[in-house]
Amino acid sequence: MPVNPRSPLLRRAVAAFAVCSAIAAFIGIRRDPGVALLIPRGPARWILAAQDVTADAIPSRLTSTYFRRDFFLDAPRAVALEIRALRSAQASVDGRLVLGASDPARWKEPRRLTSGPLTAGAHRIDVAVANADGPPALRVYSEDAPLSSDAQWQVSRDGKAWLPARLADERTEIGLTAHFESAGAAAVRASPLCGLVFALVFALSWKFQAGRTPAWLEDMPSKLRWALLALWAGLAINNWSKLSPEVGFDVIGHLNYIDYIVAHHRIPLANEGWQMFDAPLYHVLGAPLTVLESVSPFFYLRVLRLISYACGAALVELCYRALRLAFPARGYLQGLGLVVGGLLPMNLYMSQSIGNEPLCAALSAAAIVLLWRLAKEPAPPKTRSLIALGAVLGVAALAKATAFLLVGLGAVFLFDRIAAPRRALRGSAVVLAAAAAVCGWYYLRNWILLGRPFVGGWDPATGLSWWQMPGYRTPRQFVFDLRTLQHPVYASFAGFWDSLYSSFWLDGGLSAASDWKSRPPWDLTAMLAGAWWAVPMTVAILLGAAKAVFGRDRRDPLRAFSALAVAAYLIAMLSLFLRVPFYCVSKATYTLGLLPCYAVLAASGFETLGRGRPARAALHALTACWALLSYGAYFVR
DSSP: OOOOTTHHHHHHHHHHHHHHHHHHHHHHHHHOTTOOBOOOBTTBOOEEOOOOOOOSOEEOOOEEEEEEEEEEESSOEEEEEEEEEESEEEEEETTEEEEOOOOGGGTTSOEEEEEEEEOSEEEEEEEEEEESSSOOEEEEEOSSSSOSOSTTSEEESSSSSOEEOEETTSOOOOGGGGGSOOHHHHHHHHHHHHHHHHHHHHHHHHHHHHSOOOGGGTTHHHHHHHHHHHHHHHHHHHHHHHSOTTOSTTHHHHHHHHHHHHHHSSOOOGGGSTTTTSOSHHHHHHGGGGGGTTTOHHHHHHHHHHHHHHHHHHHHHHHHHHHHHHSTTOHHHHHHHHHHHHTOHHHHHHTTSSSSHHHHHHHHHHHHHHHHHHHHOSSOOOHHHHHHHHHHHHHHHHHOGGGHHHHHHHHHHHHHHOSSHHHHHHHHHHHHHHHHHHHHHHHHHHHHHHSSSOOOTTSGGGTOOEEOSBOSBOGGGGSOOGGGGTOOTTGGGTOHHHHHHHHHSSOTTGGGOOSGGGOOOOOHHHHHHHHHHTHHHHHHHHHHHHHHHHSGGGGSHHHHHHHHHHHHHHHHHHHHHHHSOBGGGGOGGGGGGGHHHHHHHHHHHHHHHTOSHHHHHHHHHHHHHHHHHHHHHTSOO
16 A cells, blocks of 8 residues: 555644643543542642442442541631532531532532631631542641641541541552462562573573574464464363353353343343443354253353453464564564463453453454555555455444444544545545444444443443442552552552553453452462563563654554554543543453554564564563463463
8 A cells, every 4th residue: 555645744633633632631631520530739638538448339329428637726817728529528617617518510619718717726627528429538728727638637437436537649459469479479489480481492592593593493473373372272171161150350241131132132221231331242142152051051151251262362363463464574573472462461361251352352453454454555455345344343343332442543544544635535434434334323322312322331321320449530540650560469449550550461350359269260379470570571562662653663554553553542541540430440451452553562672672692582581481471370270
């Protein structure tokens, strides 16, 4: 496909649009009462009551917390206060009401008030805060008295038992994490085996780089692809009966969805039950398999899980094909990228459970590979190829709504790559029309019957009202906490990047298990040690992304698309993270369909990191150790 001379102009336009959108979004976030972002002001910190951290859904109901602080004035004067509360507050000073119950919908508007003349000596301020969709929280700021909210305040749930306040931006951890050893300790326990593998692979790599490549290593990526597929088959066979069908996210909800289709012969609406908001394709495919339930429920559930296994294996194949397109005739980079893409933990654990995520991921990855094939062709794509691309994107969107991001990205990418303006517009329009023809009916139905095309499980349109911890966001939750490298399990409570790291490189959410007894039977030592061995892999992906944005790789359409796609998904997830302050909304598994992009970015990073014979040998050895831990963690013994 000819390179489009409009590319620089289009990129500048996209960049300008992104900057303007970011500014508008920031302004909206500051004002939108639906975004529970708690920002300190000077010494005034947001405070709340300490409570047990749970991963369960909490029904929405109005709860109150009482805050108080004793303070001392050395001279008579009035005290000016600024009070903000999540979401409604009532305040008094020395028992005299100074603030009536505030409007929960206007909680972001600070209430500025004056206490009136106070005598010299001791005084007390009391604030009652109520919230129905999260923990009640308070911020008080004062320049006239030592009243700014901090850990010296006291809190109570019943107005009788008083305890020190907890700062909202402190890291919280679920009690379940106490059962796990630190990732550092796990890495030490795994070090004898990893050290042996490292030394062996380093020596072999050093030897092969010094001489002629053995004949059996010719066409290494293809052989590696078959080896990885064989490992996937071994994983499926071994874990077939050992792994409980209940392991996975929202398994019961997906099974209920399938049962609804079988019982009512139609696709449910989002307000007709838990998990019914999901797109229907996976559940429609699973419905015929219910005939096996009358024979053996055990067999039925495991056959249903084969859909996920097949999708996980398909992602390995699609990574191989993507790497062949991105790095033609560069088997070294294809092989390293394929190891990362083929054994990425989020694919290994997600593709062993009942659910629609692996199906959506496989279809999304197939669309990416098809799009890249069109981009590599010297001639403009034919109409039938564009229709096929749009159809695959539409089917992916019928598996899960997150694939809609790829629909837009694919259309923009084609417009950027086709030189003739009219042909570019026509090509993008054909893709969009084909995708709409396949999946548009479902989202149009949602729009007509529920008032919006996209409905999430937390959406009021479902008829369900609930929330999850933490129930709010703070600026600190947008900064990676290095403690996650030591305690990655349920690091999603710590913040956005912690959640992504822990769900990308290991099953940090324990496949939705919320207690020790129901945890999945993974090898915990290998899984936790992998959090440390994944650091070089993370550096490689980040370096590959930086090269695609700022370096020469930005001229390579496939690497540039990989970085753009990852960035687009991250921006969408950040928006969701802000607007839905639940621990579960920032899982890296939502980007599983970008597995070919991650593999390409990792290979691009390895290209730079592996310059020189010692560096390349070390890179091979590090990747081998990581791969061993990654696969071993999810091979049930």
